[in-house]
Amino acid sequence: MNLIAWNCRGALEASFQNYVRDLVNIYNPAILIVMETKIGGERAWDITARLPFDGAFHSDTIGYAGGLWLLWDSSRVEVTTLSSTEQEIHATVQVRNSNFSWLLSAIYASPRYAERQMLWNNLIKVAELHNMPWVLAGDFNEPIMGEDKYGGRPVSVNRSLMLKECLDLCNMIDLGFTGPRFTWTNRRDIQGLIQERIDRFFVNPSWCLLYPEARVSHLTRCHSDHCPVLLELQPTVRNHRVRPFKFQRFWLSDVSFPKVVENVWGRISGLTEAIDTFQHEATVWNKLHFGNIFAKKRKIMARLNGIQRVVAVKPSSSLLDLENKLLKELDVVLGQEQELWALKSRINWMVQGDRNTAFFHVSTLVRRKRNQILAIKNGVGEWLHAEAEVMDYIRKGFSDIYTSSSISSGRIQSGFSQWQARLTEEEKESLGSPVTEDEIKAGLWSLVL
Incomplete structure (x- = not known):
């Protein structure tokens, strides 16, 4: 299962909906966090209704600024929203066909420092109220160290310490990343260029135990000055299968x-x-x-x-x-x-x-989804969802049908172990010598008696 967090810098752009569909087609996220949408109310619901997610929750915008959306696919995850402000949405997430749930906090930190301090305090209070596996995801609008910024003024030590203290009290871990180092750029000429890593995923240790192979990737930035950030809970190796010929x-x-x-x-x-x-x-x-x-x-x-x-x-x-x-x-x-x-x-x-x-x-995607085999039930009634598991189960089924049930014994390997009993040379000569008349008579008498 995948999660994507993206600061789109406005959801009214014509390319926004197409790019979201593109992300869904390539990375298949079960949850999408969209930040700085700059719209709310009926217009926000009208746009999210056109996106390939059937679950949605919006936080309030501040005039024409801000805006935080939490979108999900209810066929794969069950999301229950708990609380929200202009800067955060807290919800519990339960992956379908699993017995555990975890807390997800979607974040869009305000560009204003005073309001960000309120957010850090809220997160600390949330940490005191639960002991669940927890994920923080979104735009924190604050680089943590000097390596997280290029150009412009140096990173503010006081502001970064405030965020670090919040993360420490919440017991959060940075999973690292692959891809370009910075997630935001002002896209100016080299003399005025500023780049920062401010879009992140943080998790607590109990969440890491649930998904030890999880990884974060900074995707290509092309429709916003922020790049989408991908969290893969259980990365899998894609099998490049040969597709059958189809006339189009x-x-x-x-x-x-x-x-x-x-x-x-x-x-x-x-x-x-x-x-x-x-x-x-x-x-x-x-x-x-x-x-x-x-x-x-x-x-x-x-x-x-x-x-x-x-x-x-x-x-x-x-x-x-x-x-x-x-x-x-x-x-x-x-x-x-x-x-x-x-x-x-x-x-x-x-x-x-x-x-x-x-x-x-949309009609093409619906047809493709209808033609896909997303899960298969095995002999004991369990659903198999992973592609490799489905392939192995089908392959095993054919093997069981066309394989003989007769049991054949394997060939005994020559050679002796040092712990096995062996015949002495005298015993070997005795067995190989001709049978005498006395031995024949003794054998016959034993049968008569």
């Missing part, structure tokens, strides 16, 4: 596709050979024409991630200019991706009404 109806909309069909079916007479050749040629053609959109996107995201890593260590004007250029290229590719989602949705929306890329995207 949107291929027919491309003018070059009939030539692919003509080249294959025109030169090959055998049906089986023609089908196999067509599958290969169509797969290659799809990768070069449609699949390159996703390849471009991955390449741009990878380059952005690399640039942000370097800028965190040794910033330069050329790197900042290249980052801005790549962000513009990413916007173009995302527009092309929306067009592709519309084709892949398999719904003829041109006949039904106006184009709505969000509708196409």
